[in-house]
Amino acid sequence: MESIMLAELRDTALSVDEVISAVADDRAGGTAFFVGTVRDHDHGRGVTTLSYSAHPSAPDRMRDVLHRVVAQTGSEGRAVWKVAALHRVGDLAVGDLAVVVAAAASHREEAFDACRRLIDDIKAEVPIWKNQLFADGEAEWVGAC
Template structure:
């Protein structure tokens, strides 16, 4: 049985162990994990502060995207068994984990493909916006459709 074990958006620090534990499955021969962290620069400028915000329906929309990825990346006889994703919102510091996604599959190819597709689709389609402030005084909104 394939399943989505976590589809969450939280204000609290993220745990890689929680996400990894959520996709652990005895049938899995491969597990892929992606961890997105806040970096100290973007577009050649030093980042001073960063905050994420999300639409109230974000978790439902995340689950829909995860279901599509699960369906699209499972090959006949080589299923993606479990997926988990959690994204942080609120003020984050340099080095903080902003997103953790994982996929476990019968074989490594499907695990890698599902994990990559999950983070790419999450960034492109889930209504989460990033507000960056730079050391030079400039700021910008980044996300699916700009500032909330």
């Protein structure tokens, strides 16, 4: 049975309900999720908007991360059953959802561990870059090599 339920980049609004529904599983005793939103500041400066760009390999890299997290999280009898991740690309406003990840597992500890690894590894390994526009008119690229 496939454990990767969603692994997508979208240029439309993200849905927390869609992600949670995607990982619903009767075997799961715990489901953890993380929602990243566009905040109105960074480095003590006001942020007005931001834009996410992604390399064409990003969806495949995201799927690789999800597969690895499922394989490496949990232990005998304490499995991670399903995971999902959606990341927004394009122009976003303050308050918009930028990323939603979720993990359903036998127990809460594995669900929390998998969810944390999902967001941390996606941020570290998937080629998605953020360009944020500050209130003073300056811009900054984040995550670009």
